[in-house]
Amino acid sequence: MNQDLKRYTTSDFDEFPKEFRRNFMNCLSGFKSLCLCGTMNKEGLPNLSLISSVIHVGANPPLMGMLMRPETVQRDTIENIRKSGVFTLNHVNPKILEAAHQASARYPTGVSEFEETNLTPLLYDKFSAPFVQESVLRIGLHFQERHTILANATTLYVGKVVMIEVDEEVIRKDGFIDLEGLGSLTASGLDSYHSTNQIKRLSYARPGQISSEL
């Protein structure tokens, strides 16, 4: 039954070359969300970073989280969130995939990833973080709380959703947003990008009942 599956344990992991291990372990969590995180520093310079660790935290209040790498190097995004208290998350679609990937390059502080990637910062009064104009699902958040994972010094940043801009046509009657219709992409590992094909929606599962297609 399982002859075809290869087993790896901790002692194997320790023998993996560093790059192999990084790629391998980054794939285990499955497909990931793909967002551009917009922030602004106190001089008004807009900053952009590519984030694949966004999770849904709650619907009421509406909360989202993102896990950030340890702050051992300069992290403009984190610094800006701490000072301004706000950030944006903008879904990545095929038209801006290369620009989004480029936003993951480590530009020095003082350089705006918007300029470097030719993405357009969209700024609104009373909200001190830029949205990405080329994105068709844009979310504005107020920083809420953060939690540091003791095991490796990564930090979960949780924000409260205060504003959403989205193409109304992809919103179904029951509130479901057709992300595939928007062209939102998903990522795997450190560098792989994917579009999706909806298989189906299934009705709420109950014991002893077969769910139907929605």
Next chain:
Amino acid sequence: MNQDLKRYTTSDFDEFPKEFRRNFMNCLSGFKSLCLCGTMNKEGLPNLSLISSVIHVGANPPLMGMLMRPETVQRDTIENIRKSGVFTLNHVNPKILEAAHQASARYPTGVSEFEETNLTPLLYDKFSAPFVQESVLRIGLHFQERHTILANATTLYVGKVVMIEVDEEVIRKDGFIDLEGLGSLTASGLDSYHSTNQIKRLSYARPGQISSEL
């Protein structure tokens, strides 16, 4: 430019019907990982739950996290992890999609979702949590730490990866696991399931350099 996007703010959210709001907010985070979480109680009854909130936490040590709903109702998975200290995450593929969805039904404590869904628990000596035999990417974890989100009482459970079983053929030379080759699925919202189409892998992004396809 943006005329086509509809804007929603907090006062709009508050007017959304409850079900609409749940669906809508659950879509914002983008595409999600889709795993079956296996645990076992002290009587040896295997438990299974469907989790769409798994994130990569780190490669060295290898860490993964999953966000769990508030513990206001009986949560067998959480209870079992606390007592046994271990759990498994098993990727969902098309062959077990309906069974995986059914595992999200709220069965009473004392009923095994394995039996109810006809999935096969795979048990190994010295590891007190069942893997899902029908999954072709199975991960065994030791519970490491947990963090409660103050804003809504959800809890991030972090585990250390100690064992992986995967089809060797989908592992690339650089450690990248071809999840698409495995048939791993992704989810959106509360109930939508999707397969993926790889667009491309892009080389590590550096300032002033165009990434090439890997």
